[in-house]
Amino acid sequence: MSCGTLAKGLLDLEVARARLIAAAEPVQGEELVALEQAAGRVLARDLRARLDMPGIDNSAMDGYALRAAELSDAGLPVVLRVPAGAGVETLPEGGCARIFTGAPVPEGTDCVVPQERVRLDEAGRVHVVGEAKLGANIRRRGEEYREGDPLLAAGCTLNAAALALLASQGIAEVPVLPRFRVALISTGDELIEPGEPFAPGRVYDSNRVMLKALLEQADCVVLDLGVIADDPAALRKAFVAARDGADLVVCTGGVSVGEEDHVRPVLEELGGLWFHGVAIKPGKPFAFGYLDNGSPEGVPLIGLPGNPVASLVGWHLLARPFVQGCQGRTVEALQQYRVRAGFSRRGSPGRRELLRVTLDWQGEGPLALLAGGQGSHMLHAASQAHGYLMMAADTDVEEGHEYPYLPAGQFVD
Ligand SMILES: Nc1nc2c(c(=O)[nH]1)N[C@H]1C(S)=C(S)[C@@H](COP(=O)(O)OP(=O)(O)OC[C@H]3O[C@@H](n4cnc5c(N)ncnc54)[C@H](O)[C@@H]3O)O[C@H]1N2
Numbered sequence: 001m002s003c004g005t006l007a008k009g010l011l012d013l014e015v016a017r018a019r020l021i022a023a024a025e026p027v028q029g030e031e032l033v034a035l036e037q038a039a040g041r042v043l044a045r046d047l048r049a050r051l052d053m054p055g056i057d058n059s060a061m062d063g064y065a066l067r068a069a070e071l072s073d074a075g076l077p078v079v080l081r082v083p084a085g086a087g088v089e090t091l092p093e094g095g096c097a098r099i100f101t102g103a104p105v106p107e108g109t110d111c112v113v114p115q116e117r118v119r120l121d122e123a124g125r126v127h128v129v130g131e132a133k134l135g136a137n138i139r140r141r142g143e144e145y146r147e148g149d150p151l152l153a154a155g156c157t158l159n160a161a162a163l164a165l166l167a168s169q170g171i172a173e174v175p176v177l178p179r180f181r182v183a184l185i186s187t188g189d190e191l192i193e194p195g196e197p198f199a200p201g202r203v204y205d206s207n208r209v210m211l212k213a214l215l216e217q218a219d220c221v222v223l224d225l226g227v228i229a230d231d232p233a234a235l236r237k238a239f240v241a242a243r244d245g246a247d248l249v250v251c252t253g254g255v256s257v258g259e260e261d262h263v264r265p266v267l268e269e270l271g272g273l274w275f276h277g278v279a280i281k282p283g284k285p286f287a288f289g290y291l292d293n294g295s296p297e298g299v300p301l302i303g304l305p306g307n308p309v310a311s312l313v314g315w316h317l318l319a320r321p322f323v324q325g326c327q328g329r330t331v332e333a334l335q336q337y338r339v340r341a342g343f344s345r346r347g348s349p350g351r352r353e354l355l356r357v358t359l360d361w362q363g364e365g366p367l368a369l370l371a372g373g374q375g376s377h378m379l380h381a382a383s384q385a386h387g388y389l390m391m392a393a394d395t396d397v398e399e400g401h402e403y404p405y406l407p408a409g410q411f412v413d
């Protein structure tokens with residue numbers, strides 16, 4: 001993927017992602033949890049099937065089970081009735097069985113004819129309208145998988161379908177990795193809490209609620225450490241406290257280059273800065289390092305920019321894959337496809353730009369439209385966007401041309 005000519009001193013997005021993913025150390029340990037408590041958790045071990053699936057040959061339709069070769073103009077008498085949950089029986093010769101979806105097909109039958117394709121005569125005998133195909137509408141034992149086959153791989157997220165799969169095997173408890181603990185800090189003298197009275201110059205802390213939601217949706221345990229002032233001593237104290245109770249510290253704000261931005265110097269002092277600055281817009285002042293020794297034995301710290309949309313983009317593209325790796329999850333490559341732009345716009349010098357867009361499906365194929373104002377402080381467009389149009393550095397958007405599009409669905413946990 002072309003990224004254009006990047007500004008000096010900034011890492012390419014793919015390089016920064018690869019470094020973060022490589023640095024992620026999966027959490028250790030294992031917990032056994034009830035299936036009902038396991039949604040969103042990460043499977044700790046490979047699981048194999050305990051049972052063949054389906055467990056027996058059974059009917060896919062409400063209808064009649066029969067031997068196709070026995071059909072004739074005389075019709076077949078109904079000699080058995082087999083509801084779901086019944087035991088396996090043998091079909092006497094010259095007869096057929098009334099059968100229901102999921103019920104075991106009797107021994108000796110070789111097809112099920114749906115009731116819509118059957119005519120019953122006055123004597124109650126079954127006549128098939130059209131063909132009775134051998135094997136039709138019978139779900140065979142083990143056709144999906146056999147006992148001992150791989151079922152789910154370690155590192156997968158237990159989504160609703162995965163939980164149902166385990167339940168269908170009679171599994172009631174599942175081994176999962178421990179939940180990842182993240183300390184969350186906002187920095188900035190200007191910040192006030194939503195609900196507090198507004199005063200000119202103050203800014204409501206919107207990043208913390210956003211990041212808390214993102215982390216919790218990703219199944220992290222969040223230790224909310226509130227707002228810390230733009231003061232190196234206060235930040236140092238907060239980082240030390242955060243480090244002692246968490247697997248990762250995430251902070252937002254104060255990560256840029258002004259003398260009021262203390263995250264980077266305090267991180268350097270307490271541990272080590274691995275990198276600072278990624279060539280994306282928004283999201284440039286992204287910092288990553290370790291508190292303690294500057295080594296992977298320390299607690300990692302991610303510094304996200306203060307500008308709200310920069311913080312969101314930094315989470316989606318950089319922090320999230322790191323957290324996923326630390327949670328023991330399989331980290332997927334970015335999903336993208338090309339979409340036609342319905343607008344023109346000047347490119348961003350030295351940085352890839354992640355434009356917040358909606359997709360219009362009314363014409364021929366999707367058309368990307370700006371979701372609203374694109375400033376990195378403008379949350380409205382971010383709240384409406386269907387995804388990002390990812391522009392290479394220094395590249396103008398030309399209406400009607402196609403560009404890589406990252407659907408937002410891939411970032412939803
Ligand atoms: N001279 C330079 N100035 C800036 C640069 C640069 O390279 N050179 N980078 C700009 C970019 S890009 C970004 S993004 C911002 C990020 O700066 P910080 O991470 O240091 O963030 P702050 O300065 O603390 O705040 C920026 C902006 O965001 C608001 N903010 C901060 N925290 C929150 C929060 N929790 N909730 C809502 N809003 C928040 C803050 O009030 C500021 O308006 O730096 C540029 N500057």
Ligand code: MOO
Pocket residue numbers: 280281282283284285305307309310376
């Ligand atoms: O990264 Mo900043 O987000 O361009 O405003």
